[in-house]
Amino acid sequence: MQGQAHDGVFLTIEGVEGVGKSTAVKFIQQYLAQQNQTVVITREPGGTVLAEKIRELLLSPNANEEMAPETELLLMFASRAQHIASLIKPAIAAKKWVVSDRFLDASYAYQGAGRGFDLSRLDMLSHWVVGALKPDATILLDAPPALGLARAKNRGAHDRIEQEKIDFFERVRSGYLARAAEDPTRFHIIDATESLSAVHAKIKAVLDKILLDICSDR
Secondary structure, eight states: OOOOSSSSEEEEEEOSTTSOHHHHHHHHHHHHHHTTOOEEEEESSOSSHHHHHHHHHHHSOOTTSOOOHHHHHHHHHHHHHHHIIIIIHHHHHTTOEEEEESOHHHHIIIIIIITOOOHHHHHHHHHHHTTTOOOSEEEEEEOOHHHHHHHHGGGSSOOTTTTSOHHHHHHHHHHHHHHHHHOTTTEEEEETTSOHHHHHHHHHHHHHHHHHHHHHHO
16 A cells, blocks of 8 residues: 555556446456455546536536637536535545546646646646545556547447547647656556456555455464
8 A cells, every 4th residue: 555544445546548447347246246345436527516517517518608728627626626525535444445547647638738738737626636645556557549449439429528639648648658657656566458258357456455465464
């Protein structure tokens, strides 16, 4: 564990569209249940009643008014503030696993690298909204955006962000990889182009390491 002052576990799953995050989250939930762990599954943006309402604003295409990048950034952090206060911190304090489909790293990838915001702005918002809260581990499912977007086409209509062009997602992927390079202890990069069984085996290895660390700490 990374020395956080809590007994719960905070695990985040990151990656661009179509890399299999939802499938990975289901596998994690099932595997941890088999290990008799109490798990809370959540997502960003969203995770609570109020945060989900903000998610609707963020992701619903609106032909009548284009959302300003600054609005997107601030809404992301507004949703996150509610998510942290109402769900993440209480669950961690209750010694539960919190598994979140995206968290802070997504803002650095999408709004930072993707939209081109100066990272100092994100650092300021992170310091204010997130504070010292940090995932114990982050699984980054990595794949070329072209492959991910091809997979995502099978899910139906795209939301507002999914409608961006491929160069946007190339920047997002680069942003994720840059974050991972800065924090290699926390990040576990998994090649999402591999078979589902191979991806699950690597996720299981990450979970087993965390479970072993928990046993050694208690």
